[in-house]
Amino acid sequence: MPDHPDQGKAATAPVSRRGVLQGGAAIGAGLAVGLPSAADAGAPEAVPPAPVSPPANTLSPVVMQQVSFTINGQHQTLTLDARTTLLDMLREHLHLTGSKKGCDHGQCGACTVLSDGQRINSCLSLAVMHDGGEVTTIEGLAQPGPEGALHPMQAAFLEHDGFQCGYCTPGQICSAIGMVEEHRKGWPSWVTADLTDAHPSLTDLELRERMSGNICRCSAYPNIVAAIRDAEGKMPA
Ligand code: FES
Ligand code: FES
Known part of the structure; x- marks a missing residue:
């Protein structure tokens, strides 16, 4: 009868990863000590490796x-x-x-x-x-000079509070101006139902789709849409 419940189970106990690593290291060390050196075995002396030259610069020269x-x-x-x-x-x-x-x-x-x-x-x-x-x-975008008037799209973003942190705002405003011009030219969007319609109505769906390349992390979207809708009618033809 074993004194301890684990006594007698050593042969079947699972081997830990640490145990395997320690055992492997010990065996390796033992082999290294026990093996004869190349000189002892009469083997030819090892040739030192040839010096490795750095790789050739394969980058193209900068073109100005x-x-x-x-x-x-x-x-x-x-x-x-x-x-x-x-x-x-x-x-x-x-x-x-x-x-x-x-x-x-x-x-x-x-x-x-x-x-x-x-x-x-x-x-x-x-x-x-x-x-x-x-x-x-x-x-x-604004008229030059200290008293220069804002572009209608800039003024509308201010009027409708179309921003919070403002990081996306320059891109939103430039994009909105370009978008209004595209719409005026009759360019369709992904959601335009009738592609033969030369002047698709700028519905909220159209407006949001056409501005979908401009992300606002502050989610000021409702105010951005309101600003663009307001400015659209004020932009010169
Ligand atoms: S910085 Fe150009 S699309 Fe984001
Ligand atoms: S206002 Fe902050 S990301 Fe658009």
Whole structure:
């Protein structure tokens, strides 16, 4: 009769992971001590490994390119790394930080600007693609000068409290201006029922769908919709 309930069960007890590791280390050490060295065994002396040279630099050299644009009515000429995005050019080179970098992947719309009147995600567009073009950012919407009037879309966002933190707001406003122009041209959207209708009505569903590329993390959507609807009728044709 065993004195302890576990006595006699050692052979069948489960082996712990720690036990296996400790056992393996002990066996390895024992083998290392017990094995004869290569010299002892008469084996040829090991050849030292050849020095490894660092890998060749496979990166392409930076290509700099001169680009000229009209930004917010002002002519600008810059020499840029050809890989610079339009958003980085605006923010880092021209210090126009109104356009925001949210996702940098075309998913949030915070970087929306107007390129030749059309809304685009500036994080997805290379600056060199806009050579000779015209770009308008949130900084260029109001009339110039200290007394310059706000763009009707800017005024409506203020009037209807179409923001909370404001991070998405420059993109929302630029996008809304571009969206109204698209709608005026009769461009259909994903929810336009009749694609032969040259002037689909700007219902709430249409408006929300057309603005769905602009995310507001504060969820100011009801006020944003109200602001756009108000401004739509005030924007010059
Ligand atoms: S920063 Fe360009 S879409 Fe988000
Ligand atoms: S107002 Fe804060 S993200 Fe839109």
